[in-house]
Amino acid sequence: MDLSTRYLGFELKHPIVASPSPLTRTADGIRSLMDAGAAAIVMASVFEEQIIGRDAIMDERLETLRQASNHSDVPVIASLNGATPGAWVNFAGDLEAAGARAIELDLYRVPSDPGETGRSLEQSYVDILRAVKAQVKVPVSAKLSPYFSAPANMAKQLAEAGADGLVLFNRFYEGDFDLDTMLMKPNFSLSTPDDIRLPLMWISLLSGRVNASLAATSGVWTYAEVAKYLLVGADAVMTTSSLLKDGPQHIGALVSGLRDWMESRGYESVSAFQGRFAAAHLEYPSAFMRAHYGDILTSDPKEH
Numbered sequence: 522m523d524l525s526t527r528y529l530g531f532e533l534k535h536p537i538v539a540s541p542s543p544l545t546r547t548a549d550g551i552r553s554l555m556d557a558g559a560a561a562i563v564m565a566s567v568f569e570e571q572i573i574g575r576d577a578i579m580d581e582r583l584e585t586l587r588q589a590s591n592h593s594d595v596p597v598i599a600s601l602n603g604a605t606p607g608a609w610v611n612f613a614g615d616l617e618a619a620g621a622r623a624i625e626l627d628l629y630r631v632p633s634d635p636g637e638t639g640r641s642l643e644q645s646y647v648d649i650l651r652a653v654k655a656q657v658k659v660p661v662s663a664k665l666s667p668y669f670s671a672p673a674n675m676a677k678q679l680a681e682a683g684a685d686g687l688v689l690f691n692r693f694y695e696g697d698f699d700l701d702t703m704l705m706k707p708n709f710s711l712s713t714p715d716d717i718r719l720p721l722m723w724i725s726l727l728s729g730r731v732n733a734s735l736a737a738t739s740g741v742w743t744y745a746e747v748a749k750y751l752l753v754g755a756d757a758v759m760t761t762s763s764l765l766k767d768g769p770q771h772i773g774a775l776v777s778g779l780r781d782w783m784e785s786r787g788y789e790s791v792s793a794f795q796g797r798f799a800a801a802h803l804e805y806p807s808a809f810m811r812a813h814y815g816d817i818l819t820s821d822p823k824e825h
């Protein structure tokens with residue numbers, strides 16, 4: 522059975538990739554994910570602010586990258602988290618020199634100024650991407666939030682600006698506060714399988730319609746989420762929460778679950794079913810999505 526897939530030009534042995542997390546921050550963590558069979562690993566992000574502040578984390582991350590990428594046939598992808606265009610993007614070149622096989626650019630800025638338009642936020646993301654692309658020869662992917670008026674157009678702009686891949690979607694931890702202490706409190710929770718729905722819809726809508734690899738991130742806990750993401754057209758499927766809870770060995774369970782499911786359906790390769798549920802097969806995707814929404818709102822909740 523052929524579980525291989527292509528992502529960012531790499532031939533991955535299977536679609537399951539470890540996404541950025543505390544596990545991908547250290548050489549030991551990365552090695553444990555490689556030993557557990559991850560097809561590729563995305564390191565924890567270095568933030569624009571850390572680069573501007575010349576934080577010690579930059580040297581640590583470069584050293585970790587050198588150790589992790591040495592003698593590894595599993596692609597190690599470095600991650601940069603940025604919000605505004607600037608000279609900090611030069612660090613992408615250092616990451617490439619230290620052995621990064623690709624750069625994942627995690628784009629996140631809250632446009633808090635009511636005077637700022639969506640257009641200007643989108644342009645700043647495109648500018649950051651172009652600037653990073655100018656620094657490196659390795660592939661560059663963009664990890665996005667779903668918070669755009671027109672996510673498909675944002676994806677198209679990034680692909681046209683040279684993004685080799687798109688990673689949909691990052692999860693965010695908006696603030697909350699404690700009514701006893703009247704202080705902000707960190708609001709951290711792992712994902713659940715229900716979190717696949719938004720990226721599932723957008724990967725389905727983008728598959729075959731943008732010139733970039735597509736990776737799914739959010740809500741992958743079992744082979745079922747992996748299979749669904751592949752069915753809508755993902756080229757790679759990433760997971761963090763499941764690995765934080767169940768440990769790197771969980772990658773083995775995801776791979777064997779996918780293999781068993783494929784066998785039960787008679788699929789000999791991932792490519793035999795990848796993209797089967799892509800919206801490109803629909804004549805009127807927007808009408809389809811609206812009809813689905815209408816059906817849910819007008820149905821009897823007791824029936825679900």
Ligand SMILES: Cc1cc2nc3c(=O)[nH]c(=O)nc-3n(C[C@H](O)[C@H](O)[C@H](O)COP(=O)(O)O)c2cc1C
Nearest residue numbers: 540541542565566627692712738739740760761762
């Ligand atoms: C503790 C923690 C740290 C994370 N650090 C990063 C990071 O440095 N860069 C990044 O792009 N995403 C980061 N993420 C997001 C994950 O890579 C992933 O995209 C997100 O958790 C959704 O996937 P999941 O449902 O499998 O957890 C982090 C997530 C968690 C839970």
